[in-house]
Amino acid sequence: MSKQTLIVIGNGMVGHHFLEQFSQSPAAETYRVIVFGEEKQLAYDRVHLSEYFTGSTHADLAMCTADWYAEQGIDLRLNEPVTAIDRNTRVLTTPKGEYTYDQLVLATGSYPFVPPIKGNDQDGCFVYRTLDDLDAIQASAQSAKTGVVVGGGLLGLEAANALKSLGLKAHVVEFAPRLMPVQLDDQGGALLRQKIEDLGVQVHTEKATTAIVPGSDARLRMNFADDSHLETDLIVFSAGIRPQDTLARACGLEVGERGGIVVNNQCTTSDPNIHAIGECALWNNRIFGLVAPGYTMARTLSAALNKDTGAAFTGADMSTKLKLLGVHVGSIGDAHGQTPGARNIRFHDEQAGHYRRMVVSQDGKTLLGAILVGDNGPYDTLLQYALNGIELPANPEALILPESEGGAPALGADALPDTASICSCHNVTKGDICGAIDAGCSDLGGVKAETKASTGCGGCAALLKKVVDSELEKRGVEVCTDLCEHFPYTRQELFHLVKVNGIRTFRGLLKQYGKGQGCDICKPTVGSILATCWNEHILATDHVPLQDTNDTFMANMQKNGTYSIVPRIPGGEITPEKLIVLGEVAREYDLYTKITGGQRVDLFGATLSELPEIWEKLIAAGFETGHAYGKSLRTVKSCVGSTWCRYGVQDSVGMAITLENRYKGLRAPHKVKMAVSGCTRECAEAQSKDFGVIATEKGWNLYVCGNGGMRPRHADLFATDLSDEELIRTIDRVVMFYVRTADRLQRTSVWMENLEGGLEYLKQVVLEDSLGIGEELEQHMSDLVETYQCEWKTAVEDPEKRKRFREFVNAPEQKDPVQQWTSERGQRRPVLEVASS
Numbered sequence: 001m002s003k004q005t006l007i008v009i010g011n012g013m014v015g016h017h018f019l020e021q022f023s024q025s026p027a028a029e030t031y032r033v034i035v036f037g038e039e040k041q042l043a044y045d046r047v048h049l050s051e052y053f054t055g056s057t058h059a060d061l062a063m064c065t066a067d068w069y070a071e072q073g074i075d076l077r078l079n080e081p082v083t084a085i086d087r088n089t090r091v092l093t094t095p096k097g098e099y100t101y102d103q104l105v106l107a108t109g110s111y112p113f114v115p116p117i118k119g120n121d122q123d124g125c126f127v128y129r130t131l132d133d134l135d136a137i138q139a140s141a142q143s144a145k146t147g148v149v150v151g152g153g154l155l156g157l158e159a160a161n162a163l164k165s166l167g168l169k170a171h172v173v174e175f176a177p178r179l180m181p182v183q184l185d186d187q188g189g190a191l192l193r194q195k196i197e198d199l200g201v202q203v204h205t206e207k208a209t210t211a212i213v214p215g216s217d218a219r220l221r222m223n224f225a226d227d228s229h230l231e232t233d234l235i236v237f238s239a240g241i242r243p244q245d246t247l248a249r250a251c252g253l254e255v256g257e258r259g260g261i262v263v264n265n266q267c268t269t270s271d272p273n274i275h276a277i278g279e280c281a282l283w284n285n286r287i288f289g290l291v292a293p294g295y296t297m298a299r300t301l302s303a304a305l306n307k308d309t310g311a312a313f314t315g316a317d318m319s320t321k322l323k324l325l326g327v328h329v330g331s332i333g334d335a336h337g338q339t340p341g342a343r344n345i346r347f348h349d350e351q352a353g354h355y356r357r358m359v360v361s362q363d364g365k366t367l368l369g370a371i372l373v374g375d376n377g378p379y380d381t382l383l384q385y386a387l388n389g390i391e392l393p394a395n396p397e398a399l400i401l402p403e404s405e406g407g408a409p410a411l412g413a414d415a416l417p418d419t420a421s422i423c424s425c426h427n428v429t430k431g432d433i434c435g436a437i438d439a440g441c442s443d444l445g446g447v448k449a450e451t452k453a454s455t456g457c458g459g460c461a462a463l464l465k466k467v468v469d470s471e472l473e474k475r476g477v478e479v480c481t482d483l484c485e486h487f488p489y490t491r492q493e494l495f496h497l498v499k500v501n502g503i504r505t506f507r508g509l510l511k512q513y514g515k516g517q518g519c520d521i522c523k524p525t526v527g528s529i530l531a532t533c534w535n536e537h538i539l540a541t542d543h544v545p546l547q548d549t550n551d552t553f554m555a556n557m558q559k560n561g562t563y564s565i566v567p568r569i570p571g572g573e574i575t576p577e578k579l580i581v582l583g584e585v586a587r588e589y590d591l592y593t594k595i596t597g598g599q600r601v602d603l604f605g606a607t608l609s610e611l612p613e614i615w616e617k618l619i620a621a622g623f624e625t626g627h628a629y630g631k632s633l634r635t636v637k638s639c640v641g642s643t644w645c646r647y648g649v650q651d652s653v654g655m656a657i658t659l660e661n662r663y664k665g666l667r668a669p670h671k672v673k674m675a676v677s678g679c680t681r682e683c684a685e686a687q688s689k690d691f692g693v694i695a696t697e698k699g700w701n702l703y704v705c706g707n708g709g710m711r712p713r714h715a716d717l718f719a720t721d722l723s724d725e726e727l728i729r730t731i732d733r734v735v736m737f738y739v740r741t742a743d744r745l746q747r748t749s750v751w752m753e754n755l756e757g758g759l760e761y762l763k764q765v766v767l768e769d770s771l772g773i774g775e776e777l778e779q780h781m782s783d784l785v786e787t788y789q790c791e792w793k794t795a796v797e798d799p800e801k802r803k804r805f806r807e808f809v810n811a812p813e814q815k816d817p818v819q820q821w822t823s824e825r826g827q828r829r830p831v832l833e834v835a836s837s
Contacts, residue, residue: 003032004102011037014278014294015107016063021302023072033074040079050158053165085251110241110279119212124234128159141166144233151239152179157324159238170201183331188373191355195327243280256282265312266304292424321379328376333369333386347400356400380463413470423453423460484521487514492741525744531667535787565603566628571638571656572599581621592827598635615792624790633672636660641678648678650695669742687715690748700727705752713749733766736777
């Protein structure tokens with residue numbers, strides 16, 4: 001029996017997913033499969049396209065290798081676009097020949113919508129869709145200073161992030177009155193705008209571009225309908241997508257009034273031998289622009305071609321959870337409350353920058369939708385309530401309130417029904433995960449390989465891990481504690497591997513003990529480990545890609561995109577001469593000045609380019625970096641002690657200075673705070689710190705593992721009446737044991753609570769040396785003390801490192817012309833809402 005021919009036009013994510021499903025089905029034995037791709041590259045992950053600008057290659061983004069097609073018996077034809085379809089003869093045409101089909105699948109996807117603006121086709125105008133597009137943008141950016149993205153939706157903000165990563169001053173121009181108008185309401189859009197502008201991307205809403213013409217100070221000038229304008233060197237159009245239905249129209253298939261190939265529930269077009277899936281398909285008068293619905297269509301069509309009469313596409317959940325320019329955004333279901341009788345519950349913390357909105361049914365029992373900006377913590381819980389129709393608690397507002405204000409804990413994995421959708425991209429339910437575990441999968445990686453869960457957009461990764469861990473524990477299986485999918489080790493184990501094997505780079509560790517390219521979890525974690533082990537400069541070439549914004553520029557970014565200057569003032573003790581220098585610098589650069597609760601003077605409002613200049617002056621006056629930007633020792637607070645206070649019994653200032661100078665620059669899993677009080681009156685509040693020291697008549701009492709913040713914890717008394725030498729040796733051991741064994745981003749308080757045996761076990765390790773590592777811990781600390789360097793001193797003395805602080809490439813004028821300022825209580829502060837150009 002001769003095989004029929006199945007042709008797939010389109011080698012994108014959805015087309016590839018169809019091939020994966022179909023090649024494993026019984027019908028694959030009866031078909032010869034040919035795939036045509038317009039691009040020259042294999043199918044790649046467009047969801048993570050922006051990672052191309054941060055070092056990922058096509059090979060990293062590829063959905064598979066060329067060998068996979070050969071193994072499945074699929075004839076892959078790249079860089080060969082289909083130009084015509086003859087439905088009568090079932091023949092399609094390409095520049096290389098004609099091909100006959102029995103069944104045809106259109107997975108042609110979509111194309112970027114470019115608004116009909118005069119001048120939109122000149123040099124410097126791009127779209128953001130393919131790797132070739134990104135190559136062109138990257139080439140143009142090398143000689144550019146500014147870039148504009150037209151479109152403030154999901155893809156537009158991704159494109160803006162890409163321009164920013166290329167070193168450009170980025171702008172977003174949006175026709176609607178807010179960003180992400182489809183997913184967010186006015187309040188959510190306003191907060192997102194504020195956060196994005198705080199990160200240095202200027203947003204212009206309610207702007208209709210009428211023409212693009214040559215600029216006077218830049219390559220291009222965008223003229224707006226309100227008679228304002230904006231000059232830029234390049235423009236990226238990301239104003240939405242349109243279904244790629246050209247072939248369908250030409251061959252007479254039914255298409256929608258606004259485009260899209262009309263399909264039924266089996267994803268079949270008006271021709272029974274032609275099918276359409278993904279963004280080119282119009283189902284029930286809807287185009288689905290996310291990958292998850294496209295994958296569902298692909299599975300539906302594969303089943304239909306296998307004669308599954310029950311196969312049907314019945315729509316898809318369009319909920320999204322994203323991280324745009326580092327800002328968390330979530331949208332679920334009926335986010336705008338359009339359901340009749342819908343009611344809203346809102347929580348808005350302007351100080352923390354969190355906005356949460358729940359849309360509930362009139363009786364308050366059903367969650368219809370939600371919006372989250374700034375914190376996606378409640379997303380997984382809310383999504384499960386919405387998707388599974390779980391009845392809301394009597395006080396539904398608890399689901400979006402912080403725990404400190406009566407918020408409910410996240411919905412546990414055990415509370416989810418087996419029908420709960422965990423991964424919408426691959427339609428994986430909790431029941432599917434349980435089935436995979438029962439069939440032999442014993443870890444997260446095995447479940448992902450078996451079910452494909454979390455291999456699409458990745459938004460379900462956290463929930464998937466919770467479910468897998470819960471189900472494995474029920475079956476008596478030890479739960480995987482891997483740091484992330486790139487390293488099958490805990491942070492503690494990675495620390496050991498780095499230290500013992502002398503590994504000094506992330507790529508070296510990845511090559512020897514990991515896989516892939518790394519992620520936002522493992523990169524900063526390994527960066528911290530490398531810094532703790534070897535004390536190399538944070539701006540060393542191999543370390544820069546691992547850091548977040550604050551560490552990258554060695555300063556904390558503030559709300560308006562400027563930075564803070566925080567010199568170290570050990571123990572809060574400062575000479576008049578140094579105070580004068582701080583005042584002179586603040587006056588020269590017009591910086592907002594504040595004495596903090598940690599006994600330091602913080603200077604706010606410095607631009608990126610001013611940072612090296614300011615630090616050069618401060619270093620010349622004897623100041624050092626205060627490491628306020630890093631997960632490291634912040635301050636050692638102190639009272640005035642026995643030198644001045646009539647109650648003081650020890651020199652608390654002297655000890656505070658000793659401790660701060662000893663542990664300054666130490667990179668840790670989380671920030672560390674210390675304090676020294678000169679007597680039991682406790683004016684330095686030492687018992688609320690990670691390490692608290694209180695003077696006694698006989699020496700010092702040491703308290704450990706306390707903290708303030710959202711979950712205050714009183715420190716525990718660890719040792720009493722210690723001499724100066726005993727105190728330092730004890731802190732050395734506790735600090736280094738914490739650095740070596742704590743999890744990522746784990747405060748000392750949580751670390752000790754999670755130690756098996758808790759405080760008593762820690763005493764045995766440190767005071768009794770039960771593990772025999774006391775001298776090793778002390779020696780490691782001694783090595784770090786001896787190799788300390790002021791990171792800012794090293795940076796300002798190195799011309800290559802100073803280049804990182806240029807705001808505008810190749811521009812002599814480094815001032816931001818957009819930022820505006822006002823005065824408050826006699827000092828300058830930024831205007832956060834800046835008028836559009």
